[in-house]
Amino acid sequence: MKTPPSKTNPPLHIRSDVPFYVAFIIISSTYLLLLLAMLLADASYMFQEDSPAVASPEWSAAHPWLAVFVNNPIVAALSDDNIQYSIVLSLVSCTITAILSLIVAIPVGYLLSRHQFFGRNFIDAVLDIPIVLPPLVVGLSLLILFQYAPVAIREQVVYQLPAVVLAQFVVACAFAVRTMRATFDLIDTRREKVALTLGCNQAQAFFRVVLPEARAGVLTAGTLAWARALGEFGPLLVFAGATRGKTEVLSTTVFLELSIGDLGAAVAVSLIMIMAAAAVLIVIRTWGANKLTL
Template structure:
């Protein structure tokens, strides 16, 4: 049975309306996100015109030693946080995807707590945790010290990485792993030779999310690590410090630096992801 010309015309018209609505909603959101970045650039451009002798605000920000120190600490802490997050996320995601055990739903909900909790609550909980043994024994070496930056970033970033890795393993066909087991491989060998290589795009995505989330972390850092210059100051807290003294131009400049860093990481990830698909 074939559709009549009238039915075809009506379907074409309704399809056009449907996609037009989707396009308006999606386009509005994309324009809004673009507007956020364009507004920052416009502000910096106007500031440069009003004070031509100051030069580029971004260059000026990069020339300040305290901001260079925050950039170095941000790059170091985000990289360490990403490595630690993947170190935890791969096995936890695999266990949650492949294993069934009592209390699994409770553990699954527990793993999402850093995602749903307000950031300040995460920082406060870390601060309270290090008041009790055995964590209290390391209080003076961690709280309001550089390791606190990494730990505060890790608590939240690892949750996103775990959720990504679990979704990755859920989407992988377990039959290949079962075939490897029937051919004489141990569970560890089957994971290392079959499952892990297939999960590499997901690992790359989880690492990207962890790095980007660590870069933008603020609330837990402010409560648990503080914002001390040359010690625990990272880019997100630099924005807070510059705003607190009314230096809006420097705050916007640091914000653009963070945008550039995030865009570069996302572009590299997509390039590597496409390369993995083509090889």
């Protein structure tokens, strides 16, 4: 059968691509603006707030420009003993959590990435529990779990400092595991195989060949776990409580200051956390594994 004689094809008129890009760019930039505006609002709020007088009135009068920077809620917050305690506790607990997360995430990620075994999909799903579970439920579940622990242990942990780290760890580690697994998935297995033929056992191949290659991923996983731990609030509130000067971390401080109506202090502490988050982003973007989707 012959193809039908072509009628003179009308020239195809293709409409402009401009509306497509205009629409997409408008949607994208609206979201970006929202994010940046939030941060800008926090920052500008600091300076229009009735500033607490950190410095003496005489000094402020003598140095009106410096006074703007000294007499503001961030400096006031930083000079508060409770908030200093919460900053230190946050830094220490987040660092411990990040290290613990890496110690767990590296083996788990490696086994999941390299080995097929019975129940692998089930384990994979279990590891997502802390990510998908509502944070309050994570805290409640920890609380309930420790109801079954011996009283001596329970009293050492629940509403005490170990609870802070444990609540942070449960959630942060899940993110570190995801990152480490993706890292190992991206590393070619042939190099380990070569190492095995050179005389390495599995442990030597891992520590001499695989782990050095995974170091950007390790950094990303550790930093991500640290940031998650810093932002953690729900499980902490339930499992560790919000006791001033005891289990108070930065997110707890924001909550406590808000609950007593001190918006300025809450915003000040939030800004401290925003700066920490910015530092984390810079670390990951500069030295981390930028191929990983987080």
